[in-house]
Amino acid sequence: MTVALVLLTLLVGAWLLAVIEAWLTTGRLRPVAPLLAGLSHLGRESILARKPDRLFFETAPVLLLVVAVLGAAVLPLAPDLVIADLATGALFLNAVLAYVLVSLIMAGWGPNGAYAMVGGWRFLGQLIAYSMLIVMPITATAMRAESLLNSAIVESQAGLWNIVYQPLGFVLFFIAAIALAFRSPFDLPTAPGELAGGVDAEYTGVRLAVLRLARLVMVITLSAATTVFFLGGWQGPLLPPWAWSLIKTLAVAVSMLLVGFYLPRIREADLLGWCWKLGIPLALLNILIVGLLILVVP
Amino acid sequence: MSATQQYLILLGLALGILGAVLSLYGLARSLGATRQEPGKDVPASAGVLSRDPVWGRYHARYYGYALLFLAFDMEMAYMYPWAVVFKEVGLVALLDMGVFLAILFLGLLYGWSQGALRRQ
Numbered sequence: 532m533t534v535a536l537v538l539l540t541l542l543v544g545a546w547l548l549a550v551i552e553a554w555l556t557t558g559r560l561r562p563v564a565p566l567l568a569g570l571s572h573l574g575r576e577s578i579l580a581r582k583p584d585r586l587f588f589e590t591a592p593v594l595l596l597v598v599a600v601l602g603a604a605v606l607p608l609a610p611d612l613v614i615a616d617l618a619t620g621a622l623f624l625n626a627v628l629a630y631v632l633v634s635l636i637m638a639g640w641g642p643n644g645a646y647a648m649v650g651g652w653r654f655l656g657q658l659i660a661y662s663m664l665i666v667m668p669i670t671a672t673a674m675r676a677e678s679l680l681n682s683a684i685v686e687s688q689a690g691l692w693n694i695v696y697q698p699l700g701f702v703l704f705f706i707a708a709i710a711l712a713f714r715s716p717f718d719l720p721t722a723p724g725e726l727a728g729g730v731d732a733e734y735t736g737v738r739l740a741v742l743r744l745a746r747l748v749m750v751i752t753l754s755a756a757t758t759v760f761f762l763g764g765w766q767g768p769l770l771p772p773w774a775w776s777l778i779k780t781l782a783v784a785v786s787m788l789l790v791g792f793y794l795p796r797i798r799e800a801d802l803l804g805w806c807w808k809l810g811i812p813l814a815l816l817n818i819l820i821v822g823l824l825i826l827v828v829p
Numbered sequence: 830m831s832a833t834q835q836y837l838i839l840l841g842l843a844l845g846i847l848g849a850v851l852s853l854y855g856l857a858r859s860l861g862a863t864r865q866e867p868g869k870d871v872p873a874s875a876g877v878l879s880r881d882p883v884w885g886r887y888h889a890r891y892y893g894y895a896l897l898f899l900a901f902d903m904e905m906a907y908m909y910p911w912a913v914v915f916k917e918v919g920l921v922a923l924l925d926m927g928v929f930l931a932i933l934f935l936g937l938l939y940g941w942s943q944g945a946l947r948r949q
Contacts, residue, residue, distance in 0.1 A: 737856075822915065826919060
């Protein structure tokens with residue numbers, strides 16, 4: 532039952548996100564368009580590039596989808612609405628998200644195409660940039676909760692949400708989450724208009740449909756993670772817990788879209804530079820501030 | 830629910846998604862096969878096949894960062910258990926990790942001063 536509800540939430544979230552994205556870019560609200568596009572992909576040819584690494588080529592889209600769903604599986608949407616509230620939930624989320632890199636390198640390597648290859652290796656550079664900014668803010672939330680249980684992290688924010696308690700961590704995590712989901716302005720591995728689609732370039736038909744679905748689900752998963760770690764999860768007045776989770780998750784997802792909508796794509800070298808020269812010192816400062824706050828304010 | 834059960838559920842979920850995707854592939858295949866036509870399977874590269882295999886052509890110019898990343902990633906392995914017991918242990922924990930992070934941060938600054946933090 533829980534599994535069905537979470538999967539349904541992910542699918543509906545992905546659909547809403549696709550609708551809103553199309554609305555932003557075309558100015559027209561067409562709720563059925565993403566469904567039709569998905570269906571039409573089923574009827575299209577799914578071409579296999581010449582001399583591919585077949586195993587990698589086939590694994591990449593499936594792996595990305597599995598990763599996105601497994602990430603969502605450890606995030607509580609309500610006190611009892613979580614597929615598996617692992618004792619090491621926060622760590623598990625990190626471990627799972629590392630496989631986004633594996634999937635994209637596979638997608639880049641698989642088709643034996645130059646653009647895809649560049650896109651895949653670029654994402655490795657991107658991971659080196661954003662990765663610390665994902666884990667360090669999560670650690671700071673775990674410090675406050677004294678636990679890696681995601682539900683405990685939500686409960687620790689009962690009095691004061693982490694976005695107020697550690698705003699620095701929230702900002703860093705939010706930016707890093709966009710980079711992890713490789714959405715604009717950090718869409719270096721796909722880079723439409725520059726890399727001819729990058730890792731997406733050789734995927735057609737049903738494989739492309741799975742890849743796109745996985746990307747949308749990934750955004751929802753990361754928005755849900757932002758909600759759980761920084762926005763107090765299911766907590767809120769009046770409405771039932773699951774409604775608060777949904778509202779916050781969607782709000783974060785849409786704000787991610789909006790950020791990407793108004794910013795130009797960043798260069799890989801600049802991304803690495805900003806993350807390591809500014810981001811990581813700030814993330815360490817965030818841990819220090821949170822540590823002092825925990826010790827001084829009981 | 831025990832930890833084993835939880836991991837079994839996650840494994841089942843992963844296998845379930847795999848099954849769902851495979852059945853989607855099967856559905857797509859039943860709707861029509863890909864027609865083999867010359868030139869269709871050329872990877873996106875302005876319509877001509879690359880002379881050489883493209884594998885192994887990319888220069889990873891971020892290797893300076895990558896080496897530092899290794900050090901920081903190892904450090905994160907210590908941070909998780911530390912974060913859980915932080916409140917309990919108190920000031921000692923802050924000082925312990927503070928010294929450790931300070932050394933690591935000095936390493937970052939040293940790397941920066943030696944030009945590791947730039948596109949090589």
